[in-house]
Amino acid sequence: MHFQYSIEGGDFSRAGNASSQLKKLLKQLNVDSQLIKRIVVALYEGEVNIVAHAHRGTIDVDIEPDKVFIRLSDEGPGIPDIKQAMKEGYSTASQKVREMGFGAGMGLPNMLKNADKLNIESEPGKGTIVELTTLLR
């Protein structure tokens, strides 16, 4: 099963809509609730990242019998130093993002914690691609 969602940068009122829809769908598919939580928490962090940092983005979700693969690609400033961005506490988020309860430099590390595989590719000035794989065991 393949799904695609479009995300607008800066649109905080809608941040989380894609994660919410995926959660409902995984519930319908009777996926274990702990696994659902891992998947949607990681996706939600990614969704918030796009809204917080990028101009726009696309989320592609592939649900297969043994895994869920999520690809978040955005057009935005990119991440100049991915290693630094993976450090807990490192953040470039704006005051507005912090007022929403995010921007503490915990998003990417938490995505890593909640996924079985995390892959990040980024080109400064162009955008970022984050791929999350969660095994359905």
Next chain:
Amino acid sequence: MKIAEIVKTLDGSVILGKENLEKDVEMGFASDLMSDVLTLQTSNILLITGLSNVQTIRTAEMADITCIVMVRNKKVTSEIIDLANENNIVIIECCYSMFKTCGLLFQAGLKPVY
């Protein structure tokens, strides 16, 4: 602890979810930082927060949190209520500080997540 007991302990107002007051929550977590809430692996907890916006409810939805106490007299908007309603989340407003809220609930027997 039953949600009804939480309301009574905090002298709070139930804004949403009156039909769920007999449900139990075992543990509580207090934070204004949603990133912290998203790191929890425990489900069915009480979230104590002074952050009243749509992302508070989205965070609760993703983290399987079923009851939220808004401290420091923070009010929820109709947009927040609609989203919480859609996700079957109880919302309680309370005029105490976060510190006092946590103290009272801890004293009443609500356990910490860690």
